[in-house]
Amino acid sequence: MGKEKDLTTEQKILEAARKIFLTKGLDGARMQDIADEAGINKAMLHYYFRSKDKLFEQIFAEVAGHFLPKVLAIFESEETVFKKIETFCIEYINQINETPYVPIFILNEINRHPEEFLKKVFGNKMPPVGKIIKQLEKEQKQGIIKKVDPLQLLLNMLSLCVFPFVARPVIQLIAGMDRTQFNTMIEQRKKEVPKLIIDSIKK
Amino acid sequence: MGKEKDLTTEQKILEAARKIFLTKGLDGARMQDIADEAGINKAMLHYYFRSKDKLFEQIFAEVAGHFLPKVLAIFESEETVFKKIETFCIEYINQINETPYVPIFILNEINRHPEEFLKKVFGNKMPPVGKIIKQLEKEQKQGIIKKVDPLQLLLNMLSLCVFPFVARPVIQLIAGMDRTQFNTMIEQRKKEVPKLIIDSIKK
DNA sequence: ACTTTTGTTAACCAAATGGTTAAACTAAAT
DNA sequence: ATTTAGTTTAACCATTTGGTTAACAAAAGT
Numbered sequence: 328m329g330k331e332k333d334l335t336t337e338q339k340i341l342e343a344a345r346k347i348f349l350t351k352g353l354d355g356a357r358m359q360d361i362a363d364e365a366g367i368n369k370a371m372l373h374y375y376f377r378s379k380d381k382l383f384e385q386i387f388a389e390v391a392g393h394f395l396p397k398v399l400a401i402f403e404s405e406e407t408v409f410k411k412i413e414t415f416c417i418e419y420i421n422q423i424n425e426t427p428y429v430p431i432f433i434l435n436e437i438n439r440h441p442e443e444f445l446k447k448v449f450g451n452k453m454p455p456v457g458k459i460i461k462q463l464e465k466e467q468k469q470g471i472i473k474k475v476d477p478l479q480l481l482l483n484m485l486s487l488c489v490f491p492f493v494a495r496p497v498i499q500l501i502a503g504m505d506r507t508q509f510n511t512m513i514e515q516r517k518k519e520v521p522k523l524i525i526d527s528i529k530k
Numbered sequence: 531m532g533k534e535k536d537l538t539t540e541q542k543i544l545e546a547a548r549k550i551f552l553t554k555g556l557d558g559a560r561m562q563d564i565a566d567e568a569g570i571n572k573a574m575l576h577y578y579f580r581s582k583d584k585l586f587e588q589i590f591a592e593v594a595g596h597f598l599p600k601v602l603a604i605f606e607s608e609e610t611v612f613k614k615i616e617t618f619c620i621e622y623i624n625q626i627n628e629t630p631y632v633p634i635f636i637l638n639e640i641n642r643h644p645e646e647f648l649k650k651v652f653g654n655k656m657p658p659v660g661k662i663i664k665q666l667e668k669e670q671k672q673g674i675i676k677k678v679d680p681l682q683l684l685l686n687m688l689s690l691c692v693f694p695f696v697a698r699p700v701i702q703l704i705a706g707m708d709r710t711q712f713n714t715m716i717e718q719r720k721k722e723v724p725k726l727i728i729d730s731i732k733k
Numbered sequence: 734a735c736t737t738t739t740g741t742t743a744a745c746c747a748a749a750t751g752g753t754t755a756a757a758c759t760a761a762a763t
Numbered sequence: 764a765t766t767t768a769g770t771t772t773a774a775c776c777a778t779t780t781g782g783t784t785a786a787c788a789a790a791a792g793t
Binding site: 357372377378 | 779780781782783784
Binding site: 350354428431434435441444445456476478483485486487489490512519527 | 659
């Protein structure tokens with residue numbers, strides 16, 4: 328059961344901090360929790376990362392920085408709209424499935440410190456959502472797809488992909504599902520969600 | 531600008547506690563914050579509510595108890611499926627719009643203390659989601675609507691209604707919207723969301 | 734070999750925080 | 764007018780918590 332492998336102290340801290348911050352949030356996390364989880368002395372946290380806030384920022388930057396751009400890049404590709412929608416949903420759901428606590432973690436930060444978040448994650452440059460929007464507008468004019476607000480379409484897609492994960496415990500209760508059944512349902516959604524979205528714009 | 535009207539101390543505390551807990555969460559809220567917001571001495575919080583946890587439980591019970599059942603009742607009504615979907619979406623979005631911080635507040639509690647939450651909110655009795663599901667299954671067999679998993683349908687509806695509110699700050703940034711424009715978009719969604727859902731099951 | 738730098742620990746510290754207390758105040762009941 | 768019960772306050776308390784320090788160990792230079 329020896330979990331700690333042979334990581335450097337810094338890596339152990341980052342791993343532990345990620346776990347604790349993700350599950351307890353900034354305010355709920357205790358430096359001692361993180362130290363215990365990493366199996367090291369609490370002073371090391373400050374030795375490597377100066378303060379709790381600094382450590383949190385580092386984790387947040389890693390998590391958000393790894394989470395958002397990877398999938399948004401799909402919109403930049405040269406695929407057709409339909410194909411983009413499909414890959415986006417599948418890839419996004421896959422990614423969340425690997426780290427299911429990330430969405431609620433990020434949404435919290437978004438709501439508690441909106442400005443800092445936006446600056447931290449996007450900096451000056453906006454997320455690359457322009458291309459897919461133009462593509463949608465173009466195909467609408469050409470009469471290939473129905474006329475819908477591109478923003479609403481993207482928002483729908485996001486909602487349908489993300490929400491089930493932040494609401495998982497209630498869903499499981501109401502539907503009487505265990506963890507496995509929940510996963511099967513998520514698998515289903517990888518087909519259902521893109522189908523729903525695509526059907527809504529297909530002529 | 532005199533905000534405090536002539537409420538009893540207990541009411542002032544509850545009002546202040548709701549505001550602080552909703553915006554900062556249980557861990558982020560300070561008893562002193564609540565006292566200040568209520569314009570009273572910190573000791574009064576303990577005089578009326580014994581402890582921080584007790585006060586939080588009270589607020590949570592009020593918020594969740596008022597939020598969830600009201601709308602779920604729509605499913606119990608005698609309307610047609612289409613009508614139910616429409617009223618549910620409109621009413622749900624309306625209700626969230628009045629208290630936009632409630633969803634993230636509840637979702638947090640759901641994820642941090644799943645068992646306690648579920649017990650607290652639903653007790654022994656499940657939410658009344660049985661009727662609409664049966665209704666959906668029935669109309670499917672009768673061939674009135676397409677064959678879809680009722681649970682996925684409900685989940686889709688919930689996702690589309692709730693998610694925009696918990697993601698509001700990012701949405702505003704990416705779309706370059708101010709608060710008014712965001713509200714207009716939400717208004718739009720009251721029509722779009724039920725339409726999307728209904729179209730997905732209409733034959 | 735020794736010095737210096739880096740990594741690590743236990744003990745400690747000051748501030749913050751949830752909670753308590755005893756006294757003061759208020760208003761109704763006697 | 765006096766008692767009594769409920770209400771409010773300032774000061775206080777114990778614990779928790781983020782952060783520091785000084786001593787110590789282990790590498791890394793020299």
